[in-house]
Amino acid sequence: MERVGIVAWRRSEDFAPLMLLINSKEKHRVVRSLGDVAETLVAAWPTGDGKEYIAAIKTCLDAIQGNIPAPAARAALIRAAEEAGIPVIAIAH
Numbered sequence: 001m002e003r004v005g006i007v008a009w010r011r012s013e014d015f016a017p018l019m020l021l022i023n024s025k026e027k028h029r030v031v032r033s034l035g036d037v038a039e040t041l042v043a044a045w046p047t048g049d050g051k052e053y054i055a056a057i058k059t060c061l062d063a064i065q066g067n068i069p070a071p072a073a074r075a076a077l078i079r080a081a082e083e084a085g086i087p088v089i090a091i092a093h
Contacts, residue, residue: 014069014070014071015032015033015034015071015074016071016074016090016091017030017032017090017091018030018031018074018077018088018089018090018091019031019088019089019091020040020086020088021086022040022044022045022046022086023046023086029044030091031074031077033070034060034063034064034070037056037063037073037074037077038060038061038064041053041056041060041077041080042057045080046084046086047084050080050083051083052076052079052080052082052083052084053080053083055076055079055080056073056076056077056079056080059072059073059076060073060076060077
C-alpha cells in the first residue's frame with residue numbers, strides 16, 4: 001500500500017464502532033476512530049504487555065501514519081481484547 005501520510009485519525013466514517021467492557025473506572029468504552037483505539041490502548045488498557053497488545057499498538061500507529069487502513073487497527077484491537085479477556089461488542093451504525 002502506498003503511504004499517504006498522517007490520516008485524520010479522529011475521523012470515524014471508515015471505522016465500524018466497538019464497545020469494550022474494560023474492568024476499570026469506566027464500565028464500558030466506545031471506540032469509534034483510530035484516535036479512540038490509540039487512547040484505549042495507551043490510557044485504558046488493563047495490562048501493558050501481551051503479544052497481541054504490542055501488535056495492536058504498532059498496527060494503530062501504522063494506520064495513523066496512513067500505511068494501512070483503519071479496519072486493520074480495529075481488527076488488531078479486537079485480537080488484543082481477546083488476549084486480555086476483554087469482551088467486545090460490535091455497535092451497529
